[in-house]
């Protein structure tokens with residue numbers, strides 16, 4: 001199966017639901033909120049329901065089958081239109097009918113399936129702007145030993161959000177990554193990279209009509225920190241319009257462990 005996501009650092013995206021609430025300045029121009037509004041969905045904010053995406057389960061089945069056939073591990077970003085560690089929220093179906101279960105129930109089903117080993121060839125990238133909720137919502141056994149095919153990530157946008165969000169992310173066991181997007185100011189990650197707390201760094205500037213300034217020297221600094229500490233580094237974009245300078249065209253991935261003979 002071909003890559004189905006337009007996001008450069010993953011092969012697939014999958015969404016259990018659509019909808020979220022903005023939490024910090026990185027959310028100001030959230031593309032998912034804008035897309036949802038354009039599609040006529042009123043699902044953003046603490047007082048709004050989320051919309052269930054039923055194709056999620058079939059999509060994962062297809063992705064697993066294709067990755068297994070290719071004898072590979074394929075990354076799945078969960079999710080591009082939601083935050084997987086948001087507090088449990090009411091749900092509606094595609095017709096707007098209220099459902100009897102919540103986003104918390106869907107998340108539990110998903111995590112149970114991962115625990116059962118149903119997706120051995122998928123590496124789930126669980127990215128959240130709410131890392132303080134991760135230990136609240138993962139299964140108890142994951143708190144001691146998370147599955148090999150899960151990475152927990154968060155998105156700092158400046159030094160203040162890095163200091164805050166990393167403090168919470170580091171309370172979680174297992175593999176951790178950062179998606180430093182949309183970066184709004186200079187950041188250093190040296191303390192966390194030197195002690196090997198972070199296993200993959202993605203970096204990029206904002207795109208779209210309201211994009212905020214990105215300085216390529218911020219990228220050179222972070223790339224140098226990653227290379228000095230042997231941390232895989234992926235530069236995504238300046239703003240999706242300006243070409244990426246040759247020296248910044250670095251796109252390394254976290255190397256998945258072998259699972260069931262796959263790579």
Ligand code: SF4
Nearest residue numbers: 020021022027030129
């Ligand atoms: S957490 Fe992510 S999905 Fe939610 S509003 Fe912020 S940028 Fe958008």
